[in-house]
Amino acid sequence: MSGKADPRRAGDGTTNRARLDRGRGALGPALELVHTGRAPTRAVLTAELGVTRATAGAVAAELEALGLIRVDARPGAAAGSQGRPSHRLAVAEDGPVALAAQVHADGYRAALVGLGGRIVATTPGCEIVDADPAKVLGSVVAAGADLLRRTGRRCVGAGLAVPSAVAEPEGLALNPLHLAWPAGAPVRQIFAEQVRAAGLDGPAFAANDVNLAALAEHRHGAGRGARDLLCVATGHRGVGGALVLDGRLHSGSSGLALEVGHLTVNPEGRPCHCGSRGCLDVETDPLAFLTAAGRAPGPEQSLLQQSIDLIRGHYADPAVRTATETLLDRLGLGLAGLVNILNPDRIILGGLHGTLLDADPDRLRAVVADRSLWGRSGGVPVLACALDHNSLVGAAELAWQPVLDDPLTALG
Numbered sequence: 001m002s003g004k005a006d007p008r009r010a011g012d013g014t015t016n017r018a019r020l021d022r023g024r025g026a027l028g029p030a031l032e033l034v035h036t037g038r039a040p041t042r043a044v045l046t047a048e049l050g051v052t053r054a055t056a057g058a059v060a061a062e063l064e065a066l067g068l069i070r071v072d073a074r075p076g077a078a079a080g081s082q083g084r085p086s087h088r089l090a091v092a093e094d095g096p097v098a099l100a101a102q103v104h105a106d107g108y109r110a111a112l113v114g115l116g117g118r119i120v121a122t123t124p125g126c127e128i129v130d131a132d133p134a135k136v137l138g139s140v141v142a143a144g145a146d147l148l149r150r151t152g153r154r155c156v157g158a159g160l161a162v163p164s165a166v167a168e169p170e171g172l173a174l175n176p177l178h179l180a181w182p183a184g185a186p187v188r189q190i191f192a193e194q195v196r197a198a199g200l201d202g203p204a205f206a207a208n209d210v211n212l213a214a215l216a217e218h219r220h221g222a223g224r225g226a227r228d229l230l231c232v233a234t235g236h237r238g239v240g241g242a243l244v245l246d247g248r249l250h251s252g253s254s255g256l257a258l259e260v261g262h263l264t265v266n267p268e269g270r271p272c273h274c275g276s277r278g279c280l281d282v283e284t285d286p287l288a289f290l291t292a293a294g295r296a297p298g299p300e301q302s303l304l305q306q307s308i309d310l311i312r313g314h315y316a317d318p319a320v321r322t323a324t325e326t327l328l329d330r331l332g333l334g335l336a337g338l339v340n341i342l343n344p345d346r347i348i349l350g351g352l353h354g355t356l357l358d359a360d361p362d363r364l365r366a367v368v369a370d371r372s373l374w375g376r377s378g379g380v381p382v383l384a385c386a387l388d389h390n391s392l393v394g395a396a397e398l399a400w401q402p403v404l405d406d407p408l409t410a411l412g
Ligand SMILES: [Zn+2]
Pocket: 261, 262, 263, 272, 273, 274, 275, 276, 277, 279, 281
């Protein structure tokens, strides 16, 4: 090991424990780097943390001892590479998980999500949403608890995504419009009660589904590396928005920021439940698309899935193509206004909006460029969201956050 001391033993005689005590503050940042795929090797981790090689080694060893990451001390050298390859770091494939739950207009789903945003197990989507939030949340938590029993994984906590603005600090679902839940339902408290009733450990969180999708995409998907990330997405019904600034969700003074669904994009358009008319919410969501394409919504699938299938499978049909273009133009108007106000460095589109973008990316980008003040010169990148079930992955991120902030305390 000449000149390259065993990282488990510091050269000046101090023990690993002393190293780690000095490096304890680096445990959370180190875990976040591995979690988000930004530290694939110990050499990168050392450089990113700005610590000595020995401290980075001790930090990685402690995270491995906690069952969170795996350190491969003998990676195969890449062909033609010089010198000894650095230890490879990866999230532990059999490590703890977060219980994630999502409720939307057409049903609910539970999943177990490990570090790295990896969905370990998921229930089939259920297609009934009771008007009583306690019943729905009890069912989805029970489904998640069953997954935990079957996989034998340790649970760090639980997160819930709902299709409603969630007012902070109380955790109230203010406008669960398509769920028939009472406005202002205390969803976080109800969810936490169901989690405790199921005998699960760890804290419980709840937030808006598009906020959570944006958080997941920023950490693991199409938003990685963006500094001012704007996300606009349809749910199964309606349209939401989110903004991630320097890695953190911007949720406003009481959790209600980025209600982009009520930008007017068609002054003569259809009435909106907010009291206005022609909002992005009712002009560019799956129901709006099916209506524009002259298709009656069928009962057999969600409106979102019917819309996506129609664009992907029948784009040659002039009615489908025209409806796509109409919605892209309206969406582009809304995005142009948001670009003027927020000056994002990237826009990601989820739900039906991602599929609309894929159908004709040039058209949407042209509308945004033509209609925005800086669009002509700036050319903000517009991408489709990349993760499956990004709201579920984001719900898990909420539950993982205390571990990312301080692994020893959260798991100790
Ligand atoms: Zn509206």
